[in-house]
Amino acid sequence: MYGETTFTWEYVCGYETREQRKRRVFRRLYMLTIALCLSCLVAAIIVRLTAMGGLKALTDMMGETETIPSEETTKPVYVVEEQIFAAAQAAAAKTQEIVPAVVETEHIPIIYLDPGHGGTDEGCARNGVREKDINLAIALLVRERLIEQGYEVIMSRDTDTYIAKEERVKEANESGADIYISIHQNATDEGTAVSGMEVWYEEDNSGRDSKRLAQLIRQQTLKSTGAAERELRGDADFHVTRNTSMPACLIETGFLSNAAERKMLSLSEYQQKIADGIVQGISYYFHPKTMYLTFDDGPSEENTQRVLDILRDRNIKATFFLVGENVRQHPEMARRIVAEGHTIGIHCNNHDYETLYQSVDSYVEDFEKARQTVYEVTGVETNLFRFPGGSVNAYNKKVGQAIIEEMTDRGYIYYDWNASLEDAVKNPDPEKLIANGVETTFGRKKVILLAHDVVYSTGICLEELLDSLPEYEMKPLSEEVTPIQF
Ligand SMILES: [Zn+2]
Incomplete structure (x- = not known):
């Protein structure tokens, strides 16, 4: 209107x-x-x-x-x-x-360097070579390198002075330092043949991440010096490792009671090698490389359980590419994998290469069956998967590419690997598996490691394998991780 x-x-x-x-x-x-x-x-x-x-x-x-x-x-x-x-x-x-x-500037790491002894306290000494001097010389070289790399460094002493260990720890705790590294030399009366490097930390304070620090310092210093390998001890019980509030370790870089090693320790070139190793260890501690642990073919009852226990105790999240038939046989184990925060991917329903790779349809049918099973048992709808045998294998030459295209169209992402335990063999030797894992991983910044949680030896060697890879931070796969594909 x-x-x-x-x-x-x-x-x-x-x-x-x-x-x-x-x-x-x-x-x-x-x-x-x-x-x-x-x-x-x-x-x-x-x-x-x-x-x-x-x-x-x-x-x-x-x-x-x-x-x-x-x-x-x-x-x-x-x-x-x-x-x-x-x-x-x-x-x-x-x-x-x-x-x-x-x-x-999220945070510039502060390193507390503690050259042992000093002043009236000489530490051990042989033939006029004094521990306190070598400790200080190495620590000063470490400081120089660390500062070059942008770290902040506090030293308990940078001259030949006596400072009580209580004072050192007090200063470190009050300084807000992120890690504490004490440098010492060894000596023994048990024979002049004894030589090599030891690193000590407190095992019973795992919350402090001292073990990883000690492992890295040891691993990298052994590598840079070629020194004889001695223990990594978790029962240090030293004042400086026990009473510090940050991750801490103590390195005994060599034996002054061994004439050859004493000579080496007195050389500035060798001291530099030790310092380089310590610095590299520190660098990996703050900037670890990335590893995605992946386990295929599970779940199984005992073996998967062993693997899960180790991962849980170390607070590591991994990825499990499951087989549908095994999920139906061990539903509790599949649910435990999910409950403990690991990533689930699909491997297959039935691990039979011939049937799987007959055609695109046979592959997809098997895959969807496994995916449905995983969903029914665990409630997880995943679009991550791994081809049995990898995306390129002896069975899928004719249909492999067509399957990849079909699966990609369906929105699924597949992950191959760039390192492997090579544990899918008959009666694998645990020591060999560790060597395989370390060798194939060597030097890579981003690793997707293939292993099989259904294999007994894999569970048996997992602890030692993880101890051998302290420079890696273990992460679970997710859609955001750019896949490694053959
Ligand atoms: Zn497999």
Whole structure:
């Protein structure tokens, strides 16, 4: 419905005299001009006020308390505006810098370096070679390298002075240091043949991650020096390892009671090698490489359980590519895998290569069956999978590519591997499996390691294998992980 009309008859018909029309037009022009002037004035005032307020807001934002110098306020408005613009740009630039800076400076690790003994306390000594001097020499080299790499370093002593161990620990605990490394030399009266390196830590304080630190320091220092391998001891019970509040270890880099080793330890080249090893260990401690442990063919009853127990005790999450038939046989184990936070992927329903790789249809049918089983038993709907035998194998030459295309179209992602225990053989020897794992992993920054939780030897060697790979942080696969594909 339309509203009441308000126009008049005269207006519509143009019924007015020439004089009337002239006056009306003039009146309108006059009103328009005044209105224009008024709005210009108001606009100018608003601009000015906003500008002053804006500048203040900007300076406040930049954390500057001082006001604009008085001579600037007397400058014409456009100059102030230019300054505001420049200030705004500077502020914007400042904000842009802050974002990455915050990410980068998440935390600069603080290393507490503790060269043992010092001053009146010489430590052990043989033939005029004193432990306190070698400890300090190595520690100074470590400090130099660490600072080059951007670490913050605190030293219990950087000169030949006596400092009680209680004092060292107190200072370290109060400093907020992230790790504590004590450097010592060994000696024994049990024979001059004894030589080699030992690293000590406190096993019963696993929350401190001291074991991984000790493993890394040991692994990397042995590698850089070629020194004889001695124990990694978790029962240190030294004041500095026991009473420090951060991950801590103590390294005995060699025996002064062994003439050959004593000579080496006195050489600055050898001291540098020790220092390089310690620094590399520290570097891996803070910047580990990544490993995705993957277990195929399970679950089984005892073997999967053994693997899960080890992973749980070490707080490691892995990935299990399950076989549908085994999930139906051991549903509790499949549920335990999920409950303990591991990733589940599909391997197959029936691990029979011939039937699987007959055609695209036979593959997909088997796969969907396994996926359905896993969903029914565990409630997990996964789109991660691994081809039995890998994506390229002796059985899928004709249909492999077509299967990959079909599976990709269906939204599934497959993961091959770039390291392997090679444990899918008859009666594998645990020692050999560890060697395989370490060798195939060697030097890689990102590793997807193939293993089989159904294999007895794999469960048996897993502890030692993990101990051999302290430079890796173990993570579970997820859709976000770029797959390794043959
Ligand atoms: Zn398999």
